[in-house]
Amino acid sequence: MEFQKLLKERHSIRVYQDKPVEEEKLNQILEEARSAPSAGNLQAYKICVVKDKKAREKIAEAANQEFVAQAPVVLVFLQDPNQSSQKYNRRGEELYSLQDATIACAYAQLAAADLGLGSVWVGAFDEEEVAKIIGVPSNLRPIAILPIGYPAEKPAAKSHRPLDELVWEK
Numbered sequence: 001m002e003f004q005k006l007l008k009e010r011h012s013i014r015v016y017q018d019k020p021v022e023e024e025k026l027n028q029i030l031e032e033a034r035s036a037p038s039a040g041n042l043q044a045y046k047i048c049v050v051k052d053k054k055a056r057e058k059i060a061e062a063a064n065q066e067f068v069a070q071a072p073v074v075l076v077f078l079q080d081p082n083q084s085s086q087k088y089n090r091r092g093e094e095l096y097s098l099q100d101a102t103i104a105c106a107y108a109q110l111a112a113a114d115l116g117l118g119s120v121w122v123g124a125f126d127e128e129e130v131a132k133i134i135g136v137p138s139n140l141r142p143i144a145i146l147p148i149g150y151p152a153e154k155p156a157a158k159s160h161r162p163l164d165e166l167v168w169e170k
């Protein structure tokens with residue numbers, strides 16, 4: 001899809017069709033997320049793919065957001081502070097690894113939209129609980145959940161603050 005159109009047509013989707021996401025599409029999303037820039041190209045993040053219904057339900061519970069379980073695929077993006085701190089010390093540990101994971105998730109969200117799939121960034125969840133459900137070591141921090149599925153709603157575009165509220169020249 002043409003990039004500007006993609007940006008215009010991507011909306012957060014919280015209602016999904018009862019239809020699986022094809023493996024090829026899921027792989028394409030993961031490949032495109034993998035192409036994201038990262039500090040020093042260290043790619044200090046991980047992605048856990050959750051398809052198991054019970055696990056999705058538990059994640060939804062940990063987020064207290066029921067729709068998460070409805071999506072046939074749920075991606076959990078994790079920050080890998082150690083990967084980045086080796087080269088960038090505290091800035092890598094606290095900031096770059098978080099940004100690496102964030103950018104990868106943003107890429108995945110756009111990749112999903114490009115394939116006609118819906119997703120929503122879920123940031124409100126119990127981190128410890130989600131880490132336990134997906135079984136990751138304590139050095140990895142879940143920072144975003146991205147449920148993905150075929151949309152069953154067509155939300156209107158959200159308004160955005162005008163540029164002059166966001167941008168200034170110095």
Ligand SMILES: Cc1cc2nc3c(=O)[nH]c(=O)nc-3n(C[C@H](O)[C@H](O)[C@H](O)COP(=O)(O)O)c2cc1C
Nearest residue numbers: 010011012013014065120121122123124125155158
């Ligand atoms: C960091 C972040 C955290 C978010 N957390 C949640 C969340 O926990 N639950 C939810 O339903 N939406 C969440 N959202 C989605 C936003 O509500 C949504 O992106 C915003 O309202 C703009 O709508 P749009 O995505 O349709 O443009 C989050 C988005 C971001 C970027």
